Amino acid sequence: MNALRTWVSELGLWPRVGLAISAGFFGLLFAFAFLGELALEESGERILEERLAITQLAAQQIDNWLLEEAGELKQASLTLELDVNDPGLDLKVKQLAESFQQLDEFPAGFFFVNETGTVVLSYPAELYPTGTNLSTVPHIQLALAQGEPIISEPYRDPLTGKPVAALGVPLISNAQVSGLLLGQIELEDERIIMPLRKAASLGQTAHGALFDNQGRVLVTTFGLPFLSMGEHHTFYREALTAGEPVVATVPFELELPNEPEGHKHVMAFAPLQFAPWGVAIGGDALGETFTGLQQLRIGLMVLAVLAFSGAWGLTMFSGRHLIRPLQTLTLSAQNVARGELNSPIPTDGVGEVGALAFALENMRLQLAENIRQLTDWNDALEGRIQEKTEDLIRQQELTQQLLRRVISAQEEERGRIARELHDNFGQTLSTIELSMNRVAKALPAEDDDAHERLDQARTLVEQAVVELRQVIQDMRPHILDKLGLVPALGWISKQTLRPRGIEVTIEADGRITSRLPSEIEIVLFRIAQEAINNVIQHSQAQHVTILLRQSDNHISLLFSDNGRGWDMRPNEFKDMSRGLGLVGMQERAALVGGQVHITSSVTRGTTIQVQIPWHRLEDNGENGGKHEPLNSLAHS
Numbered sequence: 001m002n003a004l005r006t007w008v009s010e011l012g013l014w015p016r017v018g019l020a021i022s023a024g025f026f027g028l029l030f031a032f033a034f035l036g037e038l039a040l041e042e043s044g045e046r047i048l049e050e051r052l053a054i055t056q057l058a059a060q061q062i063d064n065w066l067l068e069e070a071g072e073l074k075q076a077s078l079t080l081e082l083d084v085n086d087p088g089l090d091l092k093v094k095q096l097a098e099s100f101q102q103l104d105e106f107p108a109g110f111f112f113v114n115e116t117g118t119v120v121l122s123y124p125a126e127l128y129p130t131g132t133n134l135s136t137v138p139h140i141q142l143a144l145a146q147g148e149p150i151i152s153e154p155y156r157d158p159l160t161g162k163p164v165a166a167l168g169v170p171l172i173s174n175a176q177v178s179g180l181l182l183g184q185i186e187l188e189d190e191r192i193i194m195p196l197r198k199a200a201s202l203g204q205t206a207h208g209a210l211f212d213n214q215g216r217v218l219v220t221t222f223g224l225p226f227l228s229m230g231e232h233h234t235f236y237r238e239a240l241t242a243g244e245p246v247v248a249t250v251p252f253e254l255e256l257p258n259e260p261e262g263h264k265h266v267m268a269f270a271p272l273q274f275a276p277w278g279v280a281i282g283g284d285a286l287g288e289t290f291t292g293l294q295q296l297r298i299g300l301m302v303l304a305v306l307a308f309s310g311a312w313g314l315t316m317f318s319g320r321h322l323i324r325p326l327q328t329l330t331l332s333a334q335n336v337a338r339g340e341l342n343s344p345i346p347t348d349g350v351g352e353v354g355a356l357a358f359a360l361e362n363m364r365l366q367l368a369e370n371i372r373q374l375t376d377w378n379d380a381l382e383g384r385i386q387e388k389t390e391d392l393i394r395q396q397e398l399t400q401q402l403l404r405r406v407i408s409a410q411e412e413e414r415g416r417i418a419r420e421l422h423d424n425f426g427q428t429l430s431t432i433e434l435s436m437n438r439v440a441k442a443l444p445a446e447d448d449d450a451h452e453r454l455d456q457a458r459t460l461v462e463q464a465v466v467e468l469r470q471v472i473q474d475m476r477p478h479i480l481d482k483l484g485l486v487p488a489l490g491w492i493s494k495q496t497l498r499p500r501g502i503e504v505t506i507e508a509d510g511r512i513t514s515r516l517p518s519e520i521e522i523v524l525f526r527i528a529q530e531a532i533n534n535v536i537q538h539s540q541a542q543h544v545t546i547l548l549r550q551s552d553n554h555i556s557l558l559f560s561d562n563g564r565g566w567d568m569r570p571n572e573f574k575d576m577s578r579g580l581g582l583v584g585m586q587e588r589a590a591l592v593g594g595q596v597h598i599t600s601s602v603t604r605g606t607t608i609q610v611q612i613p614w615h616r617l618e619d620n621g622e623n624g625g626k627h628e629p630l631n632s633l634a635h636s
Contacts, residue, residue, distance in 0.1 A: 206283035539563030565600035
């Protein structure tokens with residue numbers, strides 16, 4: 001409190017006057033708003049009470065009509081002394097039908113059941129054939145057991161398909177229930193619909209509904225189908241379970257063209273006393289129910305704004321001649337803050353205002369000079385950064401070109417060495433083997449020692465031939481060039497993993513319908529070859545999965561094993577041989593614009609995913625668009 005007093009005492013005359021006027025106005029405005037809001041809340045409660053009273057009146061009208069219908073059935077049974085065992089029941093049924101037609105009662109028909117729930121007669125006759133067993137129908141069971149009037153669950157008339165419900169009264173003979181007289185009441189009867197239609201007079205969005213204990217609508221002014229879930233079915237079920245009249249703001253629970261789901265409605269509920277149904281009447285919460293209140297609230301807000309503007313304008317007018325010099329300096333200071341330093345600050349004031357203007361002008365000049373120097377330094381720095389960036393880009397492009405040439409040269413050299421080994425050493429070994437065969441034929445048959453040594457030498461030569469072929473395939477497998485990537489992956493897996501007891505699954509996406517460009521086949525094969533070597537040397541895996549997938553924009557290779565991986569850390573490899581191999585994978589993929597993502601853990605093995613832009617490789621492919629079909633392959 002003392003700090004506030006100190007702050008107020010340090011203000012000038014104009015701020016103190018303005019503060020006092022503003023404080024008084026805000027106090028008055030707050031009191032006015034508080035009293036107005038109380039009045040609005042009271043009006044809102046009255047609107048809700050009126051809505052609830054209208055709903056209870058509609059429910060009472062429907063209840064009264066149902067009771068009247070039950071009374072008509074009861075009166076008819078007593079007047080005509082109806083008994084299902086009466087031989088003259090047919091004549092009495094005709095008299096009852098004529099009476100109901102004159103009174104416009106039960107146009108959907110009526111029927112009799114005996115004490116066992118079997119249909120004795122019905123009007124019209126095709127409504128229920130005589131002898132139809134209705135003993136399992138819940139409301140008939142209950143009426144026969146209790147001997148009280150009862151109303152059934154809603155259903156569709158088997159003849160007309162209209163929504164109806166059966167209203168039944170017991171027939172008493174010798175103080176015992178001898179049967180039931182049941183009349184079908186049409187739920188679309190005007191005496192039910194009329195109270196609901198009156199709800200529409202509350203506004204354009206107002207609507208009424210008669211619903212059952214499951215929240216399904218029986219009759220509605222909203223145009224929903226019979227026995228479909230109501231627009232507020234959760235509220236309907238909960239309100240009918242509670243059994244008390246209530247009014248609440250609830251969300252719209254259907255998706256209709258003019259009513260979005262979740263839109264708030266104010267709905268009043270009242271239960272029926274004669275039937276397990278309820279009546280709800282309501283409408284848009286903000287659009288109509290409280291429209292008058294909203295308009296009044298807006299009017300009060302506009303009035304408050306106008307009053308505040310008038311008071312504020314009067315205050316500004318009275319203090320204008322006091323604050324004009326300060327406004328000029330404030331505007332100049334704001335221009336300086338926005339960086340507008342070319343306009344000089346006027347220094348023609350007197351007293352403290354003049355001293356402040358002079359200080360601000362000196363600050364503007366000094367700030368302009370500092371900004372000019374910083375701009376010069378920034379220009380020079382940006383130029384040097386641009387030069388360094390261009391140098392780095394050139395170095396990176398050169399490194400990329402050199403790496404591509406090195407790997408291309410490596411592949412060419414592998415192919416050349418493989419051809420040399422095949423053409424020279426392979427032919428030489430084959431010649432030696434033929435010569436040894438001739439020598440074996442020339443040796444005497446009885447010279448067992450010579451034959452044994454010759455067989456040993458021939459075995460060594462055959463082993464050398466096998467090993468030479470393996471070396472040639474490892475350096476440049478001819479199956480990659482002839483058949484493509486998937487067969488080559490199957491071959492190298494069969495040669496390296498299966499002999500070690502490691503199961504292999506290879507799958508190629510069905511979308512891969514042609515040979516890939518040779519550049520991508522070599523890159524993916526070498527990456528898979530390096531991954532297989534890592535599995536053999538490090539992972540101790542029992543199963544390896546290789547997946548090839550093609551999307552609209554990428555070709556991807558997924559290599560995963562279930563062996564022992566490692567906890568990856570950035571830029572750290574405990575095993576340098578593995579680290580260099582993984583770096584080599586990334587470098588090879590980068591040559592064709594691809595990326596390699598590696599995930600590994602000690603308990604879940606290692607996964608290597610390679611993604612290469614397909615459209616780029618498709619445009620720059622080397623096979624001239626003539627690729628052989630790539631068949632899917634899966635083996636283990």
